Amino acid sequence: MKPLRKNLLGSRGRRLLLPALILALALALCLPLFPALVLRNGRTGERLLLLPLREGETIALCYTHSVNLTPVTDTLRVSGGSLVLESTLFSAYGWGMPVLADGIGGSFENTPEGFLLSDIDKKQDSIPILLQEVPDQRLLYRGGERRLLELAPAGTFVRLGVERASLLDCLLGAG
Numbered sequence: 001m002k003p004l005r006k007n008l009l010g011s012r013g014r015r016l017l018l019p020a021l022i023l024a025l026a027l028a029l030c031l032p033l034f035p036a037l038v039l040r041n042g043r044t045g046e047r048l049l050l051l052p053l054r055e056g057e058t059i060a061l062c063y064t065h066s067v068n069l070t071p072v073t074d075t076l077r078v079s080g081g082s083l084v085l086e087s088t089l090f091s092a093y094g095w096g097m098p099v100l101a102d103g104i105g106g107s108f109e110n111t112p113e114g115f116l117l118s119d120i121d122k123k124q125d126s127i128p129i130l131l132q133e134v135p136d137q138r139l140l141y142r143g144g145e146r147r148l149l150e151l152a153p154a155g156t157f158v159r160l161g162v163e164r165a166s167l168l169d170c171l172l173g174a175g
Helices: 010-030 167-172
Strands: 034-041 047-052 058-064 071-079 082-090 107-111 114-118 122-124 126-130 138-141 144-147 157-165
Touching: 034 138, 047 157, 082 157
Parallel strands: none
Antiparallel strands: 034 047, 034 157, 058 071, 058 138, 071 082, 082 114, 082 122, 107 114, 126 157, 138 144
16 A cells, blocks of 8 residues: 655646746746845946945045045945945145035044044935046955946946946956
C-alpha cells in the first residue's frame, strides 16, 4: 500500500510555480525601489553615473572656486528623494563665498581644514553643473573620489540628483 501524501499545490499549481517564481524575481530585479545618486547629461538625459545610496547618507561635491581658485567642498545628504546641502567648507574668502549675513547657514567656524559654514539645510531636487577644467568637479562617495570630467567632456551640462533605481540598475551601475 502506498503512503498517502497531501499535495498542497496540485499538478496545476506545480506547473505555475516556476513561472510565478521567475516573474517575482524579474519584478524584484527591475522595479525602481532603491534610492540612487544619478548624474545625467542635462541636454540628452543620458545617465552617466549611478551610485546606490541609503536615506540619510552623505556625499560631497568638491571643486575649485572659479574666482579665488581655492578648494571648496559641499556636503550633501540624501533626504526623501532630494539632495540637501548641509555644509560648505572653503579655505579662502573671495567673491561669491557665502557668509552668515547672507542668510545662508546657521553656524560658521574656522577649522584646521578651512572655514566651515554649516546648518545650511538647502533642499534641491537636482544640482545643475557645467563641467569645466576649472572648477574640476569631483564627487566623494563612500571613501572614493570620482572626477566628473572622466564621465563627460568639459562644456557638458549635467544634473546631479536622487532617483529611484532597480536592484539590477544598482548592481550594474553606470560610469
